[in-house]
Every structure is written in C-alpha cells, then in structure tokens.
Amino acid sequence: MNTIIIISVLPIVLLYLGLYKAQKALLPVTVIGLLAALGFAICQWTSKDTAEPIYTGMLLFNNFSVVFSSVTIISTILILLLSKGYFERISRHTAEYYAIILFSLTGIIVMVSFNNLVMLFIGIEIMSVSLYILAGIKKSDFASNEAALKYFLMGAFSTGFLLFGMALLYGSSGSFNIDTIREYVINHPHIDPMFYTGIALIIVGLCFKVGAAPFHFWTPDVYEGAPTLITAFMSTVVKTAGFAAFLRLFSACFQPLSDFWTPILLVVTIITLFIGNITALYQQSFKRMLAFSSISHAGYLLFAIVSLGAASGNSVFVYATAYSIASIIAFGGLILVQQQGGSDNFESFNGLGKKNPFLAFVLTVAMLSLAGIPLTAGFIGKFFMFSGAVSRYHIGLVIIAVINAIISIFYYFRVIIAMYFRADERAELTVPVYYKVVFALSALATILIGVYPDLIARFI
Amino acid sequence: MTVSILLFLPIVAAVITALLKNGIAKHAALFFSVAQLVIALIFLSKFVPDASTQFVIDVPWISSYGIYFSAGIDGISMVLVLLTTVLVPLIILTTYQHQYKNEGAFYGLILFMQAGMLVVFTALDGFLFYVGWEAALIPIYFICALWGGENRIRVTIKFFIYTFAGSLFMLVGIIYLYLQSPDKTFDIHNFYKMTLDVKHQSWIFWAFFLAFAIKMPLFPFHTWQPDTYTEAPSGGTMMLSGIMLKMGIYGVIRWMIPNAPLGFFHFQSLAMILGVIGVVYASIIAFKQKDGKRLIAYSSIGHVGLIAAGIFAWNIAGVQGAMIQMLNHGINVVGMFFIWDIISRRLNTREISQLGGIAKVAPKFAIGFLIILLGTVGLPLTNGFIGEFLLLKGVFDFSVQHYVNLVLAAVAGLTIIFGAVYMLRLYKNVMQGETNPLTATFTDVSGTEKFTLCLICVLVIVLGIYPQPILHISEAAVTQLVNQIGSKFTM
Numbered sequence: 008m009n010t011i012i013i014i015s016v017l018p019i020v021l022l023y024l025g026l027y028k029a030q031k032a033l034l035p036v037t038v039i040g041l042l043a044a045l046g047f048a049i050c051q052w053t054s055k056d057t058a059e060p061i062y063t064g065m066l067l068f069n070n071f072s073v074v075f076s077s078v079t080i081i082s083t084i085l086i087l088l089l090s091k092g093y094f095e096r097i098s099r100h101t102a103e104y105y106a107i108i109l110f111s112l113t114g115i116i117v118m119v120s121f122n123n124l125v126m127l128f129i130g131i132e133i134m135s136v137s138l139y140i141l142a143g144i145k146k147s148d149f150a151s152n153e154a155a156l157k158y159f160l161m162g163a164f165s166t167g168f169l170l171f172g173m174a175l176l177y178g179s180s181g182s183f184n185i186d187t188i189r190e191y192v193i194n195h196p197h198i199d200p201m202f203y204t205g206i207a208l209i210i211v212g213l214c215f216k217v218g219a220a221p222f223h224f225w226t227p228d229v230y231e232g233a234p235t236l237i238t239a240f241m242s243t244v245v246k247t248a249g250f251a252a253f254l255r256l257f258s259a260c261f262q263p264l265s266d267f268w269t270p271i272l273l274v275v276t277i278i279t280l281f282i283g284n285i286t287a288l289y290q291q292s293f294k295r296m297l298a299f300s301s302i303s304h305a306g307y308l309l310f311a312i313v314s315l316g317a318a319s320g321n322s323v324f325v326y327a328t329a330y331s332i333a334s335i336i337a338f339g340g341l342i343l344v345q346q347q348g349g350s351d352n353f354e355s356f357n358g359l360g361k362k363n364p365f366l367a368f369v370l371t372v373a374m375l376s377l378a379g380i381p382l383t384a385g386f387i388g389k390f391f392m393f394s395g396a397v398s399r400y401h402i403g404l405v406i407i408a409v410i411n412a413i414i415s416i417f418y419y420f421r422v423i424i425a426m427y428f429r430a431d432e433r434a435e436l437t438v439p440v441y442y443k444v445v446f447a448l449s450a451l452a453t454i455l456i457g458v459y460p461d462l463i464a465r466f467i
Numbered sequence: 468m469t470v471s472i473l474l475f476l477p478i479v480a481a482v483i484t485a486l487l488k489n490g491i492a493k494h495a496a497l498f499f500s501v502a503q504l505v506i507a508l509i510f511l512s513k514f515v516p517d518a519s520t521q522f523v524i525d526v527p528w529i530s531s532y533g534i535y536f537s538a539g540i541d542g543i544s545m546v547l548v549l550l551t552t553v554l555v556p557l558i559i560l561t562t563y564q565h566q567y568k569n570e571g572a573f574y575g576l577i578l579f580m581q582a583g584m585l586v587v588f589t590a591l592d593g594f595l596f597y598v599g600w601e602a603a604l605i606p607i608y609f610i611c612a613l614w615g616g617e618n619r620i621r622v623t624i625k626f627f628i629y630t631f632a633g634s635l636f637m638l639v640g641i642i643y644l645y646l647q648s649p650d651k652t653f654d655i656h657n658f659y660k661m662t663l664d665v666k667h668q669s670w671i672f673w674a675f676f677l678a679f680a681i682k683m684p685l686f687p688f689h690t691w692q693p694d695t696y697t698e699a700p701s702g703g704t705m706m707l708s709g710i711m712l713k714m715g716i717y718g719v720i721r722w723m724i725p726n727a728p729l730g731f732f733h734f735q736s737l738a739m740i741l742g743v744i745g746v747v748y749a750s751i752i753a754f755k756q757k758d759g760k761r762l763i764a765y766s767s768i769g770h771v772g773l774i775a776a777g778i779f780a781w782n783i784a785g786v787q788g789a790m791i792q793m794l795n796h797g798i799n800v801v802g803m804f805f806i807w808d809i810i811s812r813r814l815n816t817r818e819i820s821q822l823g824g825i826a827k828v829a830p831k832f833a834i835g836f837l838i839i840l841l842g843t844v845g846l847p848l849t850n851g852f853i854g855e856f857l858l859l860k861g862v863f864d865f866s867v868q869h870y871v872n873l874v875l876a877a878v879a880g881l882t883i884i885f886g887a888v889y890m891l892r893l894y895k896n897v898m899q900g901e902t903n904p905l906t907a908t909f910t911d912v913s914g915t916e917k918f919t920l921c922l923i924c925v926l927v928i929v930l931g932i933y934p935q936p937i938l939h940i941s942e943a944a945v946t947q948l949v950n951q952i953g954s955k956f957t958m
Contacts, residue, residue: 321531381601387529390594390638394532397642409635416628428612428620460529 008061008068009047010076011120013040015113018106025102034091037105041084048076052466060122064184072120074324074466075251079115082244082331083108085449089339090236091441097145097234104144108240111137115248119255124173124183127252131169131216134248135162138241142233154232161215161225169212175205188260198264206261206268210275213256217249219305220279227286230298235345238294239338242301243331250308250323257312258319265315272313273404279306280411287418293341294351296418297334300377303411304330310392310408314399320467322395326388328463329376329456332449333385336373339442340366347436353421358431366438367426369450376453378419379412384456387464468513469524470538470589473506473548477582485575493563496574500556503581507552514545516940518947520591529594533645533652538589542944543790546937547588547717550794553926554709554801555581560919561805562702564812567614573702576606580706587714593641593653596722600634600678600714607706614700626695633681633688640674643667644726658726659951665729672730675723676738682715683771686745696764701808704760708767708804709797716771716793719778720786720948728952731781739779739865743879745772750885754892758817759810762893763803766843766886770796773882777858782868783949785861790941791934792854795842798930799851802839802923806832809916810897814905819893824902829911833898835920840894842927844887850930853938855883 017040024032051058051073058069087105094101114133121127139162143155177183179199180191192198215222230238261268283303290296308326311319341351343366348355360367376385389412396405438446456462480499484492514521523539540548559577567573583606586599604627612623641653647667648657663671681688696704724731731738749768756762774792777785809832810825811817826833838849845851863876902909912920930937 318531375605380605381598382605386601390642391532393639394642394646397639398646402639402643405639406636409632409639412635413628413632416631417624420624420627424612424620424624427609461531464529464531 010044011116013044018109021102021106033105037087038084041080045080048073065123065126066120067122068120070467071320075119076116078328079244079248083112085335085445086240088441088445093236107137107140118248118252122185141237142229150232154229157225158229165212165215168208172205172208175201185259192263203267213253217305218302219275220282223302227295227298231295235338235342243334247327254312254323258315262315276306276309276313277407284411284414292351297337307392310396314395318395322391324467325391325464329384329388332452333373333376336369336446336449340370343436353425356422356425357429358433360427362433362435369446371423372450372453374419374422378416382457384453387460470522470540471524474585477578481575481578484578485571487571489570492571492574497559500559504552504556507548516943518943534594535592537592539591540589542941544589546790546794546941550797551584551710554797558702558705563915576610580606584710591655597638604630610703611699616698619698622694622698626691629691630681633678636674637678640671668727668730669733672727679715679718683712685741685775686748689768693761693764697760701804705801705804709801713793716774725952739776742772742776743875746882754889757819759807759819760817767800769882773858776879777861780861780865782861782864783946784857786945786949788854788857788861791937795850795854798926799843806836813909819896822897822906823900825906825909826898827902828909832912835924838924838927840890844890845883848931850927853934
C-alpha cells in the first residue's frame, strides 16, 4: 500500500518546500515521488491476480487497481511536466498547486482500489474537494471563480445522490462491503426495491462525476473557466478514475442485476454521445470543443459498462489511456497557442503546420487518435468498445456510435485543416523543452499502442 | 520469403523519403517504388498459379482478440500487387515535371499509401484488412488537401467523411463476423466456413457493400468522386483512380461476397442494376462535361460500374474480366489523367472548349493520347478490350442463367458505345481542328514525359495483344472462389 502512503505524504513535503521558498525543487520532488509511487504500484502486479483485501477489507489493490493507478499517475506526471512555468504565471504560491493535485490523486488511487462503499465515497470526496479548489485557483479571475462555484454546488448535490444511494444499498444488504453486497445480490431472488433505488441514485451520482449527459451541464463552463492545465487534469486523470470506479462497482456488485440498469445506462450513453458530439460541432473555441468532446468520450467509455463483461476492464483501460495521452497533447498545444497567440479559437491554429511542424504533427496524431483513426491508440480503444458492445448484441448502439464517430471527424479535422491548409502569417511558437519531451513521448505512445496494442492490453 | 518485405519496405521508404530535401525526394521515391516493383516481380516469378495462398506470414498481433498479422498472395492478390507496384513508379514518373512544395512529404505520403494498399490486397485477417484500408485513406486525404486545387478543403473533408463512414460500417460487420466465428479469430478462412442465416448475412452484406460501393464508387454513392478527382493534384488523382478504387472492387471479390454469399444472392440483382445504372448515368454526364479532368472522372465511374456488374454476375468470365480490367483500367486511367495533366500544365486551362488543334503542333503527344484513348475505349488489340469483353460475357451469362431479360446485358453493353462517343469527341475537340492562339504555344512531349507516355502506350498495346499471362495468374484462384461460393448457394 506504499503507493497511497507516498502520494499522501508527498503533498505535505511539497507544502513545506513551498514554505521554505524552495520553488525550484517542487517539480523534481513531485516527479521523483510519483515515479516511486508508480514503481511500488507496478510491483504489486501479479500474473494470477491474487491480491487480498487490506486494512480490514477496506481496500483491495488488485491488478485492476495497479493498472488504473499507473495510468493516472503517468498522466499526472505528464501534466505536471507541462506545468513548468505555468503556475508561476498565475500565482506566487505554486506549492499549493502541486500539493492539491497530489491530494486529488490520493483520492483517485483510493477510488480505483476500494473494496468498501465507504472508501469509494471517501476517495471521491478527497478527489472532488481538491478539484473544487483547483478549479477556482485563479483567485482574481471571474471565470475561474464561476467554475469553482458551479462545480462545487453541482458536485455537492451529486454527492448527496451518491451517498443516499449507498445508504439505501446498506439498508437492504446490511453492509458497505463489496463482497457482502455481491453475495446479497446473488443469494436473494427477490431484491428489495430499496436496493434498486440505491443503484439508480448511484448511477446519477457517478454519471455526474464522469460528466455523462444529462448530468454534464457543469463540464463546459468548469472546463473553460479552470486554468487549462487543471482542465487537462480533470478531463483525463479524473475521468479515467471515475470510470474505473464506476466499472469496479458495477462489475463487482451489480452485474447480476444488469437487466435493471442496462436500459438506464443505454439511454444515458446515447444522449451523451449525441449531446457531446453535436455541441462540439458548433464550438469556435478549441478548449470548449475539447470539453464537449470529452463528454462524447464519456459516452464511448460507458460502452464498457453497458456491455459489462470480462473484457470491460481492459477496454476502459485502453480507451482511457489512449484518450488521456491524446488529450494531454491537445491541452499542451492549446496552452502554447493560448499563451503566445492570445486566443483559443480554431483560427489561432492557422498556419501552424508551416511554422511549427513538430507541434502540428503531434497535434495531428492526437486529433487522429481522438477521432479513432487506425494506427493510433484511439482506434484500438474504439475497436475494443465496439467489440464489447457487438458481443452483447447492442448493434443499434454501435450504429449510433458509428454515426457519432463520423460527426466527430468534422471537429477534430477542423484543427488539422486549420494547421495545415489555412495559410496565415504568424510568428513561430517557442516550444519549451519539457513540452517537447511530453509531446514526443505521448505521440510515440499513441502510435505504438495503435500499432501494437498488446503492449498494454494484457494487464487486466 | 514472405510477403512482409513487400508490406514493410514502403513504410521504411516513406519515412526516409519524408525526411529528404526537395530535389532528392522524388528520385528516392522513384528508386524505392522501382525496388518494390522488382520485389513484386521476384514474387511473380516464384508464384505458382494455382488456387493456394503463397508467401504467407502469420504472427500473433493482438493476442486477447485473436488478431493475427496474417497476409499472403494468391492469384487474385497477385494481380493487384502487380497493379500497385507497376502503377506507383509510373505515377511518380508522371509527377516529375511538377515542383511540389515540401516534396519529401508528398512522396512519403504516396509511398505510405502504397503500403496501406498492399496490406489491403494481401491481408488474410479481417482486422489487418481494415487497418490497411484506413491506412491508405489518411495519406491520400493529406495529399489532396495539401497539394490540391482551390476548393480542396471542402471537397476533401467530404471525401474523407464519406469513405470513413462506409468503412466504419464495414468494421462493425467484421467485428460481428469475428464474434460469430467458432474459434474467435479474424481469419478469413474461418469467416468463409461459417454458415449464418440469410437475415444476418444480409446485414453483413450491407455493411460491406456500403464501404465498397463508396470506395469504388458505385452509383448512387459516387458524389464525392468527381469533385475529389478534380481538386486533387494529378498524382493524387492517379493514386485514387488507378489503385485505390480497386480496393473496393477487390473487397467485393474477397470479403463481401464470400463472407455473406446468401445475403449477396438475395440482393444480387439490385447490386447489378446499380452497377449498370452507373455505366449509363456516368457516360451521359461525362458527355456533358466541359472540364476534361471531370470527364475522365465520370468515365471512370462508368468503367467501374461495368466491372462491378461483372463481379456481381459472379461467374468465372465476369470475375476474370474484372481482374484483368482492374489492371488495365488502372493503366489507362493513369494514362488519361497524365495526358490531361500535360495539357493543363502547359496551357493552364482545363476547359475543353478553349482547346483544339494540338495534334498539329505536337504529333508525338497526339499518338500517345490516341493509343491510351483507344485503350480506354476498349478497341480490340488494346488492353481495354479483353476485360470489357469478359465482363459483358459475364453479365450476359448471368442474364441467361437467371432468365431475366437481356436488357440488363444490352444496357451494360452500351458502355462501349458511350465510351467511344465521349472519348472520341474529347479527342476531336482537343487535338483536331484548327489551333488557336493558346494551343499554338503547346510544345511537344520530351524527356521524362515522352518516356513515361511510351511506357504506358507499350503496356496498353502489349496487354491488348497478349493478355493471357495476366488471366492465367488469377484463373485458378478465381475458379475456386466462384465455384466454392456457387456451391454454397445451390446447397
């Protein structure tokens, strides 16, 4: 359990470093600490998946947790590498940023390894409270304040649903423990109606956290108002963790009751796909487009839960990894364009292909991956999702997904078109070394996973 | 010796070419593509023309989903591998006169596209087939959008979305087949062995049909094609019309009909009628075109319509005709676009009405144009003849066997007459008559242009007089495939 311990002690160390004005040490210490946590997590991986619950049955750090901790930690490292020089521009208290992001990550690690509903709730709360602060961390910025307030009000509301759902589950099954609840579901032919209500409320709470429609209203404003790097963190790491928790809960406890909740989630999935894609189509701002496209990706990720099966964990893992690394490139590119060009409209990408061939190339790879074009990781993710859904005979759903994939081409290709085909006199952007490293690694990973998915697709 | 060398060399070549500077890149691309041709010819010399699949490579790729990197060459693939490896160097030669900005990227993309197409033509695994299918699409999108004409952005995104939509439905079809297959693999031979009922096969048929009909393109899925051909740079147009549309035709022969035979036979007449409508419709529209490049684009739709009709007849004559016609159409259409590229580059116009009398000032060019044009029209002793003859025979046999009236075959036969009418009219308007001030400045072909034109003319005549070797390559494989599916139908 060293991973959780390291990640929760690390922010305290960072706060002290901040106190003693060791600004230069913040990033290296964070990265080294996270790498250590990652190393400990990977060591827990066992080929037969024989992990036992720990802390009196509260947590179970099995392969599923290892894999999702790893992907969230790696994404966080990449995002923090992009943050060099970014937070300094916003405020003088940079240690706060690192510390709060890491607190949030602690919550995430708990979320992906819970074995008890209480731990799920605590994990989600640790993560969310940190995010409320992060969204509003630009103290004097109006949009940032609005984002924080909106996020906090809606988040608190949805947490209420989640908690109420858990209470109802407890009321009918008599336990918060995942194993006990599963046994209750299997052994009772007549499930209490209260239990069903509990599932429905939990769906509402979790759908809010992952930003699935019709509980998505907070996402565009929060994503736009928050500092771009925090948006990147929210739409990649947090979303991945939300789905991991969602999947863990449903595959562990509610699988036998899929007749009840599958229709609900089917409707949610379809609405999410259409709302995310069609709204993204009309955006003029790249950042807002990414926010809406993240809603549609939540729709694709829901496929794994709708067609719950042995391969679901793997599908979510591959899809979330592909989506995270592509988004990190996209947000990184956005930060550079925004800082040096002043605007985040699609027009501000015009002519980038000529002036910054490398940046344009990695952004193209990212867009192709998000659109799900073969030879990129995004395609493999979509392929796994579609296979899962077809195997459960959700053919109609897959056809809707195909239509949405076609719609998404329009807005992802707008970026490519702007970069390469629309000429514009523009100054060359300076790409810092850290950015170059992150871009190169992410693009390479996207292509490698796209060409040879067995690299990551066999860990769950 | 496995087919992998043929599939990976162009990727390596593409990366190398993309990094080279202007001026060297085109020579490197030509060198690599000729090397590819040599390798393909070595394969051809070792190829035994029976129905078996040779030079097979089969290694696990994505183990959890039963996906193998599995490819090989049989008679049908061999013809298309030849088509690709012969045409790519030719196309690169035809672009020698152009000065593309960022040349390395242009030729790199062409070579990368070649890799994708070769994967499509040799894949024995459904997943690999799909990946190759899309891998060929990305480069051509960038070729058209980066080096194309004025309306390129709007036109190419339409093209991309159209084809991408079709192929996604095909992907769903392939996944469905995979989930139904007994040992959960994407192996094509496993797909062939399955016996689904008519209803499921019909869905699979439509999933594939959409993808292939858009790619070919078949009426009424052709609307992207004339715009894209017109806006694309000439090299891109040649890649599209010469090789890429054959991916659709090949897909029908290899993937659509054998995987969903019952579904196919259910809709056979409809599919044939679509093909024949395409022939007539495209010919009539071609007749009315003012822009020569558009005219050739529409004539290509007509030719493809006939090839499709011949395949949908699903007898040996029809499919064999399609095989040889794929090769010959590729050569002819590249020739035609090259001719038109020479004209429009020199005179800066594509309007037929502004031309005339070029034959007087450029006799060598006139001879080349005439030979290629006759090949396109399908005059006996040129390469277009044998293919069209076999295709029409196939359609005719089908009509007789199935007791449908012969109108279908007769209408399909009109293609030859129509083709002759609009093509000869084109020749008359462009080459004959009096020279005007514009065309008087036309200089005759020389150097690389002359050499390339000669090569194409030689291919047109040689394949016209002696097509037997090509027919022989695919004969055994086609016979086996046609009979195998036919027997399923009569069962």
